[in-house]
Amino acid sequence: MLFRFRAYECTYALMCLWWGGFGAAWARCADSRPDAPPDPTTLLTAYESTLAPYERMKGTWTNKDYDWKSGETPRWQGVTHEWTVCRDGDRARLFSRETGDKSASQTPFEDVVQRGERWLSVYPDGSVLSKLEVSPDDFPERLGMAPCCPCYGIIFQVWIPEFLRSSKLSVEEDTLEGNEVYVLRGVSKDVEVSLWLDPSLDYAARRIRFDKHGSPSQSRQFDVKRFQERDGAFVVAEATAVYVTGAQPVLSPAVVQKVVDGKRIEVKDQPARDEKGNVIFAPERRFLREIELVSLDFDPEFSDADFKISQSIANGTAVHVQDASHLDYVWEDGEIVPAPDATALAAARDARFHAGSGSRLFWLVLLNAVLLLAVCGGILYRWRASTRFR
Numbered sequence: 001m002l003f004r005f006r007a008y009e010c011t012y013a014l015m016c017l018w019w020g021g022f023g024a025a026w027a028r029c030a031d032s033r034p035d036a037p038p039d040p041t042t043l044l045t046a047y048e049s050t051l052a053p054y055e056r057m058k059g060t061w062t063n064k065d066y067d068w069k070s071g072e073t074p075r076w077q078g079v080t081h082e083w084t085v086c087r088d089g090d091r092a093r094l095f096s097r098e099t100g101d102k103s104a105s106q107t108p109f110e111d112v113v114q115r116g117e118r119w120l121s122v123y124p125d126g127s128v129l130s131k132l133e134v135s136p137d138d139f140p141e142r143l144g145m146a147p148c149c150p151c152y153g154i155i156f157q158v159w160i161p162e163f164l165r166s167s168k169l170s171v172e173e174d175t176l177e178g179n180e181v182y183v184l185r186g187v188s189k190d191v192e193v194s195l196w197l198d199p200s201l202d203y204a205a206r207r208i209r210f211d212k213h214g215s216p217s218q219s220r221q222f223d224v225k226r227f228q229e230r231d232g233a234f235v236v237a238e239a240t241a242v243y244v245t246g247a248q249p250v251l252s253p254a255v256v257q258k259v260v261d262g263k264r265i266e267v268k269d270q271p272a273r274d275e276k277g278n279v280i281f282a283p284e285r286r287f288l289r290e291i292e293l294v295s296l297d298f299d300p301e302f303s304d305a306d307f308k309i310s311q312s313i314a315n316g317t318a319v320h321v322q323d324a325s326h327l328d329y330v331w332e333d334g335e336i337v338p339a340p341d342a343t344a345l346a347a348a349r350d351a352r353f354h355a356g357s358g359s360r361l362f363w364l365v366l367l368n369a370v371l372l373l374a375v376c377g378g379i380l381y382r383w384r385a386s387t388r389f390r
Contacts, residue, residue: 040169043184046203047195048161053233054152058300059293060084061148066288068242074288082294083146086306090115090139093307094146098124110309113142120336122311128319130336148291150222151236155193155210163193176206190214201227201234219244231298241289 038046063081066074084095097108107126113119116136121129131138143149144157153160167186174183176196182203185194196207204227210220219242226238317331318339328339 037171037173037182040171040184043171043182043197043203044161044164044169047184047197047205048153050202050204050233051153051161053231053235053298054087056088056300057152057296057298058084058086058302059148059151059296061146061151062292062294063147064290066290068286068288070284070286081147083148085143085146085148085152086300086302087143087152088302088307091307092139092143094142095310096146108311110311111142111145112307112309113139114307115139120309122309122313126317128313128317128331130319130321131323132321133323147241147289148236148293150205150208150239150241151291151293155208155222156212156218156220158191158193158210160193160195160208163188163191164195167193179206181206204234216245228293230296233298235293235296236291237293239291241291243285243287243289245285 061083063083065077065079065081067077068074079098079100082097082099086093086095091114092112094111095108096110097106107124109121109123111119111121113134116134116139118134119131119138119142121142123129140154140159140162141157143152144154149155149157164184164186167188170185170187172183172185174181174196176198179198179200181196181198183194183196185192190213192209192211192213194207194209194211195205197203198206204224206224208222210218212218222239222241224236224239226236227234228237229235313331315330315332319329319331319336321327321329321336329336330339331337
């Protein structure tokens with residue numbers, strides 16, 4: 001087989017030499033055997049290198065969201081969101097505010113996180129959220145709240161390099177808007193993440209896609225419309241993102257009682273059904289997001305204040321602790337502390353008006369009683385002594 005293959009090559013080379021000369025024949029023969037796609041791990045390493053500058057950065061992006069019903073033109077919601085993301089290794093801070101005529105609030109959203117140690121969020125309505133035990137997985141989840149997160153390697157709150165390294169990888173060649181790219185795809189269970197990597201951009205991703213199969217299905221596709229070169233790196237200047245959630249059952253607010261193992265239990269969040277008993281499904285949901293870079297600094301000057309909540313949180317503000325939602329916590333002098341027990345506070349207030357054995361009044365009354373008894377005892381002793389010698 002090897003001999004036949006070489007004979008074919010030689011025959012083809014002689015024909016090329018006959019028609020166009022030896023040099024042209026060699027070039028055409030080389031072009032007729034394209035190189036195989038790079039190894040998936042090599043491509044992943046190249047992609048990770050494009051994310052390295054974002055490990056220390058301060059960037060600002062804006063995004064506009066559009067409702068996009070099937071068969072209709074996307075309709076802008078009338079609000080522009082501005083996001084500023086500060087990151088210094090394992091700590092980060094997100095700051096977002098709304099602008100536009102339809103803005104619901106001028107109060108910003110803030111979130112600070114340090115990998116494996118802490119995170120705290122303050123929402124425009126004044127809600128404060130946190131956790132007692134923060135895991136390393138919380139870090140990409142918090143950073144992924146910003147719509148610009150695919151720029152620095154997160155989609156649908158999934159850290160892309162980490163997901164790909166733990167998934168089954170494959171590579172194929174493709175062309176995207178006239179650009180030759182390699183499609184690096186990772187599959188793990190029902191989740192699939194794909195990158196369209198451009199060698200001419202040092203393997204930056206022109207497209208990032210997230211697909212979750214099942215019910216409901218979900219997809220997120222991030223497409224870069226324009227790149228800029230910053231400090232030797234190709235960064236996303238403009239992009240669009242399309243979010244699609246498949247049809248899913250509508251949940252009924254009614255509570256259904258069922259008998260399980262001889263015991264009657266209440267079951268919530270059951271699918272709603274029509275008059276014929278068929279499950280009612282909500283239609284597919286889709287919306288479009290436009291993202292634009294405002295500023296980006298890969299060498300910012302940070303202080304500890306840059307990674308703290310800038311808003312003032314009043315003492316006594318309730319804090320929703322996600323991993324201890326059954327307990328009450330409040331904000332007190334910059335710390336999250338257990339809320340005082342209402343029953344204990346009521347007892348303490350009641351004790352102010354019912355003097356106990358430890359009060360000053362009790363000891364004063366007791367002292368007066370002792371003195372009175374002493375005086376009475378003395379008078380009685382003298383009286384008995386005087387009557388004895390009569």
